[in-house]
Structures are given as C-alpha cells and as structure tokens.
Amino acid sequence: MNATILNGALAGDGFVDAVAAALQDALQAQGWTVRPWQLADEKLAFCLGCFECWTKTPGLCRIDDAGRDVAETLIRSDLAIFVTPITFGGYSSALKKAVDRVIPLISPFFQRIDGEVHHHARYARYPALFGLGVLPKSHPIQAEIFDTLISRNAINLHAPAHGSRVIARDQDPITVAGELTQILSREALA
C-alpha cells in the first residue's frame, strides 16, 4: 500500500515536522510505502489558474516543477495525508500551494454528486484522503472548519474515503502517529 504525506509545515515549525515524521515511521512499520513531501523546501510554483491543464495539456500542469510530481505521487497512492498547521481553520500556505496544483487530476466537465455540481473524475482510482491539522490549542470552530475542508476536498478529489483529526501542540507526536496509524489501517481504505 502506498501513502503520500504532504507536510505543510511552515519554515521552522518543528512540531508539525515531528508529527509528519512520526506518522511516516508508524505507517512504514505497518508495511506502507510512504512518499513524504516537505513542501516548504520544494521548488513549487503556485497555480496560475490558466486551466491549460484541462484544455491545452490535458491532465498535466504547464509548469514543469515539483507540482507535477506531487500530483503524480498522489494519483498513484492509496492514501493521501495532508499534515498542516491550521491557519484560520484552513491549510497553511505551504500545503495550499501544493493542493492548488492537483486540479490536473480531475476533469473540467461538470457532474452532480449528491445533487451538487462538481467536476468529473479523470482517473479510474483516487487515494483516500486524511487530514491532520495542528492547532496551538483547542479551538472547536477552527477544528470544525478544517474537518469540513477535508470533507469538501474529498468530494472534489473523488476520494473513496476520508477522515480528519485535529491535535494540539502539547500532544506527543509519536503517540498521535501511533493512534492515527491504527485508524488509517482499519478505516481509511475500507
């Protein structure tokens, strides 16, 4: 089983890095092949919103950088994990830059999903999606926004299953990673 971890830690955020590393170790110990992305360190341009990935080079971003590799790694995975400091309830800028670059993985054409309009899938399979958000301290409103954002992304990225967890910075990364690995093994790909 393949997992991709998109680590959206901002520069110098040792706690989020530690959580992502602990999660990687715990998954590997259970037999997963894990591709971690330390996004803040990558040469990654931001999405230009040109839609050429839909109408000029279908399925491929015009920018030939790590953004293409992130998209390829994701679509070849069974599980995508977004690890991020929660900023105002959403993703960090580092994670958002990478997430914006994955739209080549879907089709421009519209379809209705549960009565709401979304884009068609481009590929036969998509990874399950799990979001792990880090807050300085408990903040139920921001945690709810984060959970909702993961759920919305799961619809638009055609994830067959999804889940999320929000933790505070006073929790032990290794304990958190161990707990999450159990959850992901049992439920994420069911």
Place this chain on the structure above:
Amino acid sequence: MHTETCHVAMAMRAPAQTREFLQAVDRADALILAFPLYVDSLPYLATLALERIAAHRQSQTEPRPGSFLAIANCGFPEVAHNATAIAICKQFSEEAGYAWAGGLALGMGGAIAGRALSEVGGMAHNVIAALDLAAEAIAAGNPVPEDAITLMAKPFIPITGYMLMGDIGWLAEARRNHVLTRLGARPFRQGP
C-alpha cells in the same frame, strides 16, 4: 471614502513589495479581499497574504481598528461551495483584530469570465446592486447587510444551463488548442 487597490500576486512577489502592501493595509479602515475559490478554499496567494497580514498585525501593540470583508467567487453554480472559504476569512478577521464585516459569495463565476461587471450586461445587475449595498455599509462602518449577501447569491441562469454552457466552453477551448480527442488523457500511470 478613499480606496486603494493592491494586487496580492504582486504584493507577495518580493519582501519589498510585501512591506509596501502591509503599509497599505496599515492605512486602511476597511480591508476587502476578493478572491476566486481554489479547491474549496482561498488560493495559495490569498492564503499567504492572510498569514502575513495576521502576523504583521499581531506584532503591533495597537493595530489600527478596522473591518474586514471577504468576497469569494467560484466557478461552480452553487454559492454554497464558497462557505468554507468565507468561514476561513471570518477566523482570519478575528485573529488579525478586525471587525468582521461579512462575506459575499458568488457562484457561476465562469459566466462573468474575468470581464468588468459593466460589460457583462443585465446578468450582473444583482452583483452590482449587492456590491453597492456592501460599499455603502462599509463606508458607514457597518457590517454588510443580509440583502447584499442574498443579492450576490442569486444565480444568473438555471444550473443545468450553466453546466451545459460550461462543458461547451471547455470543448471549444480544447478544439482551439487541437486537443479535443485528448481531453480525458491520463498522463500518469496507475498501478493495477
């Protein structure tokens, strides 16, 4: 009310431009962020701008009091797609020490397609009316009224018609680019 427009893409380009941008933010009694929805939330550049504004204001002993209004626009026909982004903006407003003036959400953005509202014709009537109401409220130091939010959320055309026009638009663009038969391409190989 004096207005100043900053383009976030320029402001985030280099430290000097970000400093000028933050100085403009410091001069403002009201901050208005207009953005397109990208993958269910604010695009990267707007996310980065909010991080920088919040950090900047949190570093000040007495940040200038002001209000914050968010205007989100999505290519899906339903305005509800913007809800998460508006919620994120409201949280930013609190963390950055602004009074939350509200969020205006627009759907069917593809029908406007980057044109000036004055060039869009009758279809944009409700949008212009909503923005006028919002501007009036902001200038008076008030939150945006519900009427403005409701007007902004009104669909231009029936959803089925918008979906059809959207799909035809993608096909036409692909035809212009000579990739009509490759629109469903899967350039990345997946395992069995």
